[in-house]
Amino acid sequence: MLFGKKKEIKPEIYSEDTCQSCGENTKRQFEEGDYVYGTGLQCKKCSSSNTLVTAIYGEYPPDDKSSSTRA
Numbered sequence: 001m002l003f004g005k006k007k008e009i010k011p012e013i014y015s016e017d018t019c020q021s022c023g024e025n026t027k028r029q030f031e032e033g034d035y036v037y038g039t040g041l042q043c044k045k046c047s048s049s050n051t052l053v054t055a056i057y058g059e060y061p062p063d064d065k066s067s068s069t070r071a
């Protein structure tokens, strides 16, 4: 099983903010300049701006074809 040069699928990058006031986790689209333990966006739940980016990760969109995926 070889991984050839087929169509590249780019993962969507997400950032996860954790509110320091209410503990709410918010998953959102990654924005330029985000970094782990950087300042996140304003909390949607309690409107606090005291949020921290706690995770940044890429997710592949659900595959539309039957190619094998790496686990």
Ligand SMILES: [Zn+2]
Pocket (backbone or CB within 6 Å): 019, 020, 021, 022, 023, 024, 043, 044, 045, 046, 047, 048
């Ligand atoms: Zn909050």
